[in-house]
Amino acid sequence: MPRAERAADKATLESVETASRDELVAIQTRRLGKTLQYVYENVPFYKARFDQHHVRPEDFSELTDLANFPSTTKQHLRDAYPFGMLAVPREELVRVHASSGTTGKPTVVGYTTNDLDVWSAVMQRSIRAAGGRPTDLIHNAYGYGLFTGGLGLHDGAQRMGCTVVPVSGGMTERQVTLIQDFGAQLISATPSYMLAIADEFDRQGVDPKGTRLEVGLFGAEPWTEGMRQEIEERFDIHAVNIYGLSEIIGPGVAAECVETKDGLTVWEDHFYPEIVDPDSMQPVPDGIQGELLFTTITKTGMPLIRYRTRDLTTLLPPTARSMRRIDRIAGRTDDMMIIRGVNVFPSQIEEQILKVDGLSPHYMLELTRAGQLDALKVIVEARGDAAADATRAAAAAALSERIKSVIGISSEVEVTVPDGIERSMGKAVRLRDLR
Numbered sequence: 001m002p003r004a005e006r007a008a009d010k011a012t013l014e015s016v017e018t019a020s021r022d023e024l025v026a027i028q029t030r031r032l033g034k035t036l037q038y039v040y041e042n043v044p045f046y047k048a049r050f051d052q053h054h055v056r057p058e059d060f061s062e063l064t065d066l067a068n069f070p071s072t073t074k075q076h077l078r079d080a081y082p083f084g085m086l087a088v089p090r091e092e093l094v095r096v097h098a099s100s101g102t103t104g105k106p107t108v109v110g111y112t113t114n115d116l117d118v119w120s121a122v123m124q125r126s127i128r129a130a131g132g133r134p135t136d137l138i139h140n141a142y143g144y145g146l147f148t149g150g151l152g153l154h155d156g157a158q159r160m161g162c163t164v165v166p167v168s169g170g171m172t173e174r175q176v177t178l179i180q181d182f183g184a185q186l187i188s189a190t191p192s193y194m195l196a197i198a199d200e201f202d203r204q205g206v207d208p209k210g211t212r213l214e215v216g217l218f219g220a221e222p223w224t225e226g227m228r229q230e231i232e233e234r235f236d237i238h239a240v241n242i243y244g245l246s247e248i249i250g251p252g253v254a255a256e257c258v259e260t261k262d263g264l265t266v267w268e269d270h271f272y273p274e275i276v277d278p279d280s281m282q283p284v285p286d287g288i289q290g291e292l293l294f295t296t297i298t299k300t301g302m303p304l305i306r307y308r309t310r311d312l313t314t315l316l317p318p319t320a321r322s323m324r325r326i327d328r329i330a331g332r333t334d335d336m337m338i339i340r341g342v343n344v345f346p347s348q349i350e351e352q353i354l355k356v357d358g359l360s361p362h363y364m365l366e367l368t369r370a371g372q373l374d375a376l377k378v379i380v381e382a383r384g385d386a387a388a389d390a391t392r393a394a395a396a397a398a399l400s401e402r403i404k405s406v407i408g409i410s411s412e413v414e415v416t417v418p419d420g421i422e423r424s425m426g427k428a429v430r431l432r433d434l435r
């Protein structure tokens with residue numbers, strides 16, 4: 001356990017964070033009903049789509065009725081590029097963000113003053129859940145710009161009353177200097193970038209445990225419990241998970257509570273979650289894994305109904321707050337590899353890497369096709385003290401064996417010397433598809 005004692009001050013929680021289930025359901029039902037009416041009247045796309053599916057806003061009277069409404073996909077947003085999904089004239093937006101869009105056009109999202117207010121409120125809640133306090137100084141290493149990470153954390157931390165250092169990603173050497181000189185207690189970055197910062201501390205011969213950091217808010221990419229342990233040990237901090245997606249609002253859709261670290265509490269009074277079977281689109285009960293959908297129930301600029309996140313997870317009962325939690329994201333439907341009939345997510349490989357002595361969490365997966373069959377190559381970096389040829393060969397054999405026995409697939413493993421894998425400043429790219 002990290003040395004710092006951190007827990008949200010219960011007296012500062014919003015009343016809805018401790019509301020009863022009935023109260024929460026009443027709020028959700030009222031807000032959902034209003035949202036369905038609002039999009040039907042203000043977004044031509046939804047009017048057409050509801051009509052096509054023969055549903056009207058009036059058909060909604062309780063939460064389970066939502067399953068009768070059609071879903072929204074990323075393709076719908078692309079087709080409406082850039083402003084076709086808005087419920088207000090473009091002039092009423094005060095901000096736009098966009099997701100990177102590795103292929104084709106980015107996905108654009110628009111925010112009204114109301115939406116920025118909702119966003120900073122849920123981000124403030126998330127920072128408090130992670131153990132942040134108004135007196136903290138936060139080193140924000142998420143990228144600023146069209147990506148929602150930088151400005152999302154920024155606005156929430158500022159609303160909370162923290163001192164924000166808007167450092168953004170990159171120039172890792174300087175990150176190390178500023179963390180030490182300014183004495184940040186909180187840090188926010190992608191988990192992969194946090195590891196790059198840890199390596200830079202080592203390179204400079206500075207002990208990462210010696211900073212004043214106590215809590216980090218990590219997300220924007222899948223990561224594992226093994227990775228959490230690695231970050232917590234190297235920095236002696238609490239590593240807390242934060243989730244979100246730009247289409248829904250950005251970071252702050254769900255966040256982990258530092259006192260439990262048992263999955264991410266969904267801020268269900270703003271974002272209504274459902275889990276469905278991604279093939280049949282049928283709802284699955286809480287506790288069963290499936291694709292996560294969200295309906296925004298307080299946004300006015302670009303509300304979305306049953307948006308398909310492509311993230312796979314499970315809805316879990318409430319613990320530290322009144323709202324339900326989601327489990328750590330297992331993977332994205334689009335990142336799933338099928339190796340000789342076995343479904344595998346990159347995070348499953350990461351889990352095994354972190355169990356082998358001498359291997360670092362810097363890795364890359366390559367998919368190739370040999371004849372009819374897909375083949376997986378895992379390229380992973382050795383730790384500094386395991387760089388010798390024989391040590392690396394032994395680690396490669398150990399990993400390959402683990403992947404075979406635990407996941408059930410054959411793979412080729414190459415263990416590179418330390419620093420052999422390129423670092424990312426933001427979301428790590430783990431998968432290279434060469435098929």
Ligand code: DLL
Pocket residue numbers: 099100142147148149152218219220221222223241242243244245246247250251252309311328329332
């Ligand atoms: O990544 C928002 C964000 C910024 C979240 C900073 C957390 C911290 P997008 O760029 O639209 O938005 O990417 C959203 O990233 O659908 C997930 O697949 C993935 N993702 C986000 N947070 C997590 C997480 C931001 N904690 C996509 N664990 C989502 C796993 C995550 N995956």
